[in-house]
Amino acid sequence: MTDPILDPAAGDPLAGDPEIAALLQREATRRRGSLQMLAAESTATxxxxAAVGSILADKYAEGYPGHRYHGGVDVVDDIEELAISRAHELFGAEYVNVQPLSWALANFAVYAAFSQPGDQVLSLSLKHGGHQSHGSRANLSGRWFTVLNYEVRADTEQIDYDQIRELALIHRPxxxxxxGTSYSRSWDFAAMRTIADEADCIFWADAAHLAGLAVGGVLDSPVPHADVVTVATNKVIRGPRGGLLLARGxxxxxxxxxxxxxxQGAPAMHSIAAKAVAFAECLRPGYAAYARNVADDAAELSARLAERGLRTVSGGTDTHIAVVEVSSLGISGREAARRLAACRIIVDKAVTPFDEAPVAEGSAIRFGSAVMAADGLRPAEMSTVADxxxxxxxxxxxxxARQAAITEAVAAVGEK
Known part of the structure; x- marks a missing residue:
């Protein structure tokens, strides 16, 4: 008997599960005609x-190519080697590991490789744009390690490398x-390398949000400078949800x-195949134009919002991320995000670096431009988006009634 799941002639594979099919359709409808502006999201190609939903979802392949615990791995070995080869070409790293199931697990692998519980870690403060996996007390990293934070400058809201050097030399992390996850400016990775060398510590660049822009030629790559780089293979790269490790040999x-x-145990081979696909797509000439458009959309939208009285933290953005203060409108970041969502504009609430508002409310919103750029929106349209x-x-x-009118106008832009 032919397995109906594998038989293309069997029709819709979800026909037997109308509840999930309906929910998937609802999600497609939610996205259609809206402006998806979450900084953490992109649109997979x-x-x-296709690779994520492939037959590889069934395959168990614990271990590394040539050294698996299970049999029947000749094909998946080739797939993983291909993904590694493409990552080498794309990022120029000496060492590549495509197995991390997520960006957060790639981050935890860095801790496991280079430190012991209780060791000191020096990272960007969460309120100043860092990430919870860099030492939040709500996260394993903040409970297992002694975390010290540096902050942005009060006058520019940009990274203070003198402060980092001072802290590093005093504490020797x-x-x-x-x-980070909400810092919108480029990093001076060469300066961070120099500080790490002076303090005799491991330099880890978390490039979850930056890697796609770096390989697209928009930002400098951390790979030549850092001991280890972690990457989220979704976000601007437009690959599957997953992690990637790049390091010195x-x-x-x-x-x-x-x-x-x-x-972790066995890797997700369907995700590794999808990572290989994404790396190949990033190597194509058109990807650089996409990456440039991502950054240009974010910069242009920030500038247009500034013209309308909303201040962008640090005065702008070099990336796809912007944190925009909304307190001048008399509302919190949380309320701003709620009102935008009611009109099908999806953003996050956020705090500013020296925010006096409660974290649960915040004084700002955070948006990203990757989905808009993937959907074909260009800088010339950011004035309309700002309005x-x-x-x-x-x-x-x-x-x-007013919300309905705005929603209709959003749909016209979102369905470009």
Missing amino acids: PAVR RILVAG EHADSLSRAVYPFI LMIDAMRTDPDDV
């Missing part, structure tokens, strides 16, 4: 989605971290053991 053994068997955002944030939550 059709080829990436085991790991120095560059990178001298760290290969410790990082390989940290991923497997210390952090729609301002209108939505100024609209009373009970004014349903």
Whole structure:
């Protein structure tokens, strides 16, 4: 008997699960005609989605190519080697590990490879744009390690490398971290390397948000400078949700053991195939134009919002991320995000570096431009987007008619 799941003639494979099919359709409808502006999201390409949904989802392949625990791995060995080869070409790193199931697990592998519980880690403060996996007390990293934070300058809201050097030389941390989730400016990775050398510590660049822009030629790459680089293969890269480790060759053994068997078991081979697809797509000439458009959209939208009275933290952005203060509108970041969502503009609430508002409310919103760029929106259209955002944030939550009018205008832009 032919397995209906594998038989293309069997029709819709979800026909037997109408509840999930309906929910997937709802999600497609939610996205259609809206402005998806979450900084953490991008749009996976059709080829990436095909690989994620492929037969490889069934395959168990614990271990590394040539050294698997299970049999029947000749094909997946070739797939993983291909993904590694493409990552070498794309990023120029001496060591590549494509197995981390997520960006956060790639981050934890760095801790496992280079430190012991209780060791000191120096990273960007969460309120100043860092990430919870860099030492938040709500996260394993903040409970297992002694975390010290550096902050942005009060006058420019940009990284203070003198402060980092001072803290590093006083405390001599085991790991120095560059990178964050809400910091919109480029990093001086060469300066961070110099500081790490002076303090005799491991320099880790968390490039989850930056790697796609770096390979697209928009930002400098951290790979030549850092001991280890972690990457999220979704976001601007437009690959599957997953993690990637890039490092100097001298760290290969410790990082390989940290991923497997210390952090995780068998890798997700369907995700590794999709990573290989994404790396190949990033190597194509058109990707650089996409990456440039991502950055240009973010910079242009920030500038247009500034013209309308909303200040962008640090005065602008070099990346796809911007944190925009909304307190001048008389609302919190949380309320701003709620009003925007009511008009199908999806952003995050956020705090500013020296925010006096409660974290749960915040004084700002955070947006990203990767999905807009993937959907074909260009800098010339950011003035219209800025107008729609301002209108939505100024609209009373009970004014349903006004919300409907803005939503219709958003759909016209989102369905470009």
